Amino acid sequence: MSTEQPGLFDEPEATPAERAAPSKVINPPQAFLPGVNYEQSYPQISSLQELRSLALKCRNCRLRDGCQQVVFGEGNPCARLLFIGEGPGKDEDEAGLPFVGRAGQLLDKILIAAELKRSEVYIANVVKCRPPGNRLPNPDEVKQCRNYLEAQIRLINPQIIVCLGSLASQVVIDPAVRITKIRGTWLTRQGRSIIATFHPAALLRNEAYKRPTWEDFKAIRDAYRALPAR
Secondary structure (H helix, E strand, O other): OOOOOOOOOOOOOHHHHHHHHOOOOOOOOOOOOOOOOOEEEEEEEEOHHHHHHHHHHOOOOHHHHHOOOOOOOOOOOOOEEEEEEEEOHHHHHHHHHOOOOOHHHHHHHHEEEEEEOOOEEEEEOOOOOHHHOOOOOOHHHHHHHHHHHHHHHHHHHHEEEEOOOOHHHHHHHHOOHHHHHHOOOOOOOOOOEEOOOOOHHHHHOHHHHHHHHHHHHHHHHHHHHOOOOO
């Protein structure tokens, strides 16, 4: 008769109760942006550089055929504060960088006034290619490009997201929101704080937006300063 004892690391036989219990269901990861399918937002990519390389080769919509280059985004890849605009304009398309034209120069001034360093934050757009004539991106163009934005949010992992203008607010917060109603209001989703404010280009067209935008940026500054140290 064998006297061999069960090994120390042998798994014990399941009890009747354990065998009868339903198996645990592991839910797939959820996308951050409304309406985005997580599995289509490049979950296999593990770095911004890899995502940028993919975006530079993208031909998923018509915008790439009409622009000079892809404007992927710029800033600290580990930024705790992420700004999201609408899409590149003529100056951005030429430079390959976001927010470098008149609206970008105004954003720089606001950041300086709020004592926020552009080198510390990350700046991106909903779409990465310039729409013809600086028009707003069409819904099908937004649908294709928001997968890149979803991946950027996942890889950068910001604690605060600032939506600049109506389009960014609708893509990030809710398709039905209006910037005049939502601006200055803090929301929380998946542990991230979100706030919307007017796009700098809107301030160039309407000076009445400057005061509420400055109030929003003071709130953004205070929230950023209040973040716990990593």
